[in-house]
Amino acid sequence: MMSLWTRWIVWFADDATPERTLGKLDPHTGRVTDYKLADSANAAESSHALVFDRQGNIWFANGTEGSPTKFDPETGKFVSFPRPEGIPYSGDFITLDRKGMFGLRIAKELSNWIPSPEIYELFRCSRQSKL
Numbered sequence: 001m002m003s004l005w006t007r008w009i010v011w012f013a014d015d016a017t018p019e020r021t022l023g024k025l026d027p028h029t030g031r032v033t034d035y036k037l038a039d040s041a042n043a044a045e046s047s048h049a050l051v052f053d054r055q056g057n058i059w060f061a062n063g064t065e066g067s068p069t070k071f072d073p074e075t076g077k078f079v080s081f082p083r084p085e086g087i088p089y090s091g092d093f094i095t096l097d098r099k100g101m102f103g104l105r106i107a108k109e110l111s112n113w114i115p116s117p118e119i120y121e122l123f124r125c126s127r128q129s130k131l
Contacts, residue, residue, distance in 0.1 A: 011073075015046035015063050021078070022047055022058065022071055035071065037078040039064055051096040061094040068094060 010025040017023075020034040021044045037045045046063035053059060062069040062080065070079045 011050060011058060013047035013050045013060050014044075015048050017044070019044050021045050022050070022060065024073075035076060035078075037062075037069065037071075037080075045069075049094045051094055053096060053100065059094060059096065 008027065010027060012023045012025070014020045014023055017034070019036055021037040022035040024033040024035070025031070026033075037047075039045050045065065047060040047069070048063045050058050050060040056073060058071040058073060060069055060071065065080060065082065067083045068081050070081070071077070072079075
């Protein structure tokens with residue numbers, strides 16, 4: 001997934017390049033910068049889908065951990081938010097609403113997540129449910 005940031009930099013999630021979790025492309029120079037969040041084996045954790053918050057942080061669905069992760073473009077630091085017990089894996093989709101609440105897709109369920117104080121809410125959907 002690709003997205004533009006406010007400074008006309010293209011940021012992209014990457015679940016295929018072994019040494020890259022996120023990438024940054026400067027379209028003026030063509031330069032690509034890699035950012036790696038290493039797992040326990042020092043491989044890059046995979047990312048899928050990304051959104052930007054009002055502070056300029058990048059949030060993405062962490063395909064390795066199955067939970068949301070924050071990246072600060074100013075410092076280059078990642079912050080992981082592990083799922084509590086009972087919350088299923090969610091590593092391929094993330095949205096952010098105007099109030100700062102994240103939506104995570106979990107198979108046929110939805111989960112809302114508030115980063116502070118790290119509250120997860122799981123919503124189970126039946127076949128008759130309309131979203």
